[in-house]
Amino acid sequence: MPLSVIKSEGPRCSRNCFNCPICTAPLATSSLNPDPEKRAVSGPWVLSCGFCNWSTLELGWQFENKKNMHQQVAKLRNGGQSRFARTPPTDFAKSGGSEPPSETETPFVSELDDTPDAAFASFRSFYSSQLSASNPADPLLTPSGGFNYSSPSSLARIMSLYTGRSFGKKDTGKSSLMRETSDFSEGLRIVDPTCDDEAIRKLRTEGWTRTASVAQQAGQHHASNFVANLRPMPPLLRTKRSKRCRACRHLLVKPEQKVQSTRFRIRLVALNYIPTISFKPLQPSPSTELPPIDLKAIPPLRPSQFLLTLKNPLFDVVKVTLATPVQAPGRYSHKVTILCPEFEIGSNVDQWDEALGDGKSQRSSKFLGLSKVEYAGGESGRVAEAGKVWEKGRNWTTVVVEVVCAAITENESEEDEDVLEIPVFVRMEWEADLEREGKDEAKTERKEKRELAYWTVVGVGRVGKLGAASTS
Amino acid sequence: MPPKPRPTARGDYVETETGNKVSRKAQLYGTQHIFLSGRAVIQPSVCIRGDLRPFAPADPASSTASSGKGTSPTYATSVTIGRYTYLGTGSVLRPPSRLHQGAVVYCPLKIGDHVFIGEGCVIEAASIGDHVYVGKGAVVGKMAVIKDGVKVLEGAVVPTGMVVASGSVVGGQPARVVGEVGDGWGMYEGMEGGDMRELWRSVGS
Numbered sequence A: 001m002p003l004s005v006i007k008s009e010g011p012r013c014s015r016n017c018f019n020c021p022i023c024t025a026p027l028a029t030s031s032l033n034p035d036p037e038k039r040a041v042s043g044p045w046v047l048s049c050g051f052c053n054w055s056t057l058e059l060g061w062q063f064e065n066k067k068n069m070h071q072q073v074a075k076l077r078n079g080g081q082s083r084f085a086r087t088p089p090t091d092f093a094k095s096g097g098s099e100p101p102s103e104t105e106t107p108f109v110s111e112l113d114d115t116p117d118a119a120f121a122s123f124r125s126f127y128s129s130q131l132s133a134s135n136p137a138d139p140l141l142t143p144s145g146g147f148n149y150s151s152p153s154s155l156a157r158i159m160s161l162y163t164g165r166s167f168g169k170k171d172t173g174k175s176s177l178m179r180e181t182s183d184f185s186e187g188l189r190i191v192d193p194t195c196d197d198e199a200i201r202k203l204r205t206e207g208w209t210r211t212a213s214v215a216q217q218a219g220q221h222h223a224s225n226f227v228a229n230l231r232p233m234p235p236l237l238r239t240k241r242s243k244r245c246r247a248c249r250h251l252l253v254k255p256e257q258k259v260q261s262t263r264f265r266i267r268l269v270a271l272n273y274i275p276t277i278s279f280k281p282l283q284p285s286p287s288t289e290l291p292p293i294d295l296k297a298i299p300p301l302r303p304s305q306f307l308l309t310l311k312n313p314l315f316d317v318v319k320v321t322l323a324t325p326v327q328a329p330g331r332y333s334h335k336v337t338i339l340c341p342e343f344e345i346g347s348n349v350d351q352w353d354e355a356l357g358d359g360k361s362q363r364s365s366k367f368l369g370l371s372k373v374e375y376a377g378g379e380s381g382r383v384a385e386a387g388k389v390w391e392k393g394r395n396w397t398t399v400v401v402e403v404v405c406a407a408i409t410e411n412e413s414e415e416d417e418d419v420l421e422i423p424v425f426v427r428m429e430w431e432a433d434l435e436r437e438g439k440d441e442a443k444t445e446r447k448e449k450r451e452l453a454y455w456t457v458v459g460v461g462r463v464g465k466l467g468a469a470s471t472s
Numbered sequence B: 001m002p003p004k005p006r007p008t009a010r011g012d013y014v015e016t017e018t019g020n021k022v023s024r025k026a027q028l029y030g031t032q033h034i035f036l037s038g039r040a041v042i043q044p045s046v047c048i049r050g051d052l053r054p055f056a057p058a059d060p061a062s063s064t065a066s067s068g069k070g071t072s073p074t075y076a077t078s079v080t081i082g083r084y085t086y087l088g089t090g091s092v093l094r095p096p097s098r099l100h101q102g103a104v105v106y107c108p109l110k111i112g113d114h115v116f117i118g119e120g121c122v123i124e125a126a127s128i129g130d131h132v133y134v135g136k137g138a139v140v141g142k143m144a145v146i147k148d149g150v151k152v153l154e155g156a157v158v159p160t161g162m163v164v165a166s167g168s169v170v171g172g173q174p175a176r177v178v179g180e181v182g183d184g185w186g187m188y189e190g191m192e193g194g195d196m197r198e199l200w201r202s203v204g205s
């Protein structure tokens, strides 16, 4: 979308896209032509919703043309006028003076011409003409009433403000007083004390079903209380955004400029620097006769064991210390114990190193490959010990976490209160290899100690009902 | 995280030459018109209607489409599925239909790489991009276009003809944009929208 279009039309699509005012689904252009053979090529056309069957016929809108839907809709919205060609002040407006116009006196002012859009446009043109009349040399003002910072003359003016030299005709000393709008053509609308009576009567007679919801009203340019007045809305445009670090302004994310592209020029994501955490139940071996852990219903009041795996994305060995509150916060105090809170994770290996090295041995120790082997047979009979790592691979380490869930009292529990989430404090310490990072000024000391600590939350599952767990 | 399928016996899946793992309990119609790019996973009870094609060449039984007009090209494939794409149990893939000159016409359905389709979804999109995650029970309506890196929430109904911009999260009935995916979307193996090689590896072996 060109910037100029967005400036004049707002951040909405100005092509043929419209959303349903009732349900927000996109509207399709369909033909009303009675002959099905001709429907592909000839109208009349309407915009209709494939989701809720609403169509512009409910507003009495039909279109002769399949193209330029946006302009056609804008025209209808502005009472037959295209958006920018507003009626010039009429003779009536001049002769009528400050007398408030009423329906009987102004038969040519259609209901649609009296829209807030029209009022705003006349308001704007009135005040910008007032501004330019009182201060004709102001180059900052564009004819449309906006500010124009990009023209060289306005730049010169801004500079003159700072250098103190007078600029142009500005210093004539004459400044005429600005007046307020005084009649209809200038955008003045006198509030009629009885204007809401009609709406109140309608609310009484038509009831809830004909009243627009808050969401439906919010989607409109000008909120209307009634479903019958809702208009199709062009969808909002999407933007691409760069993001900077809020501490040091370093660019973290920068999408590619091209409109079609979904790639990034810069994308620094935390997961490239901190360990990936995964969490899964350590199923009890069949010999213990304990039921397997169901993450949708974790049994309360008895210990369940889970495997917490941290996978290291860095190319250095990392020392990790984990901490968790003894009791998880929230209304129910679930007891959480990390059996081995201090451990090391091996370094990540470059994909090139991996490819050039002994591929076979690397592959067999890959994250999922190994854990599956252990899953199939190794689990039976093994007991988790405090202070000992459960499993370790090239760049990952698994420790056991024991959780004793509190019983959830069913009658007073709110939505999602049975969700078990464990806050974990992760502190990592490693010696970064400066040589690999390309900083060779530190010749004497090749390694630099680094430290990082943060809180994170591990989502586990839901705590089961007490009764259900005891019967199974 | 995409749910890990339970380990299954080797014989439950047919592995094709290009590494596609197709459940023996999946229902594939018009297989000659379904193109699997390789290493896709098709779970039990998945139904793919490859037989719903734009123009049936002189075969009156298969389609009512008017074959003589020749205004649109004839598509040899009606359903295309990308690499490492996963179709969850019970999902239905139907090429989208539309009325054209009073007759039902089918358009091809294209799904990109590393796409996860959850259990029990109904997909009638015109196209779905790469690294798209479709939650359980979602419906993607006729001729909808889902761009790269999109998350469709569980139970969402993407209405007919909706175009979902890249990087959106959509949900609700009808679906609307409710957020944006994280900046790391699609970068990490095993996460929603991420690389699906491991998921493919873990199926049926």
Ligand SMILES: [Zn+2]
Pocket (backbone or CB within 6 Å): A020, A021, A022, A023, A024, A025, A049, A050, A051, A052, A053, A054
């Ligand atoms: Zn609708």
Ligand SMILES: [Zn+2]
Pocket (backbone or CB within 6 Å): A245, A246, A247, A248, A249, A250
């Ligand atoms: Zn920073």
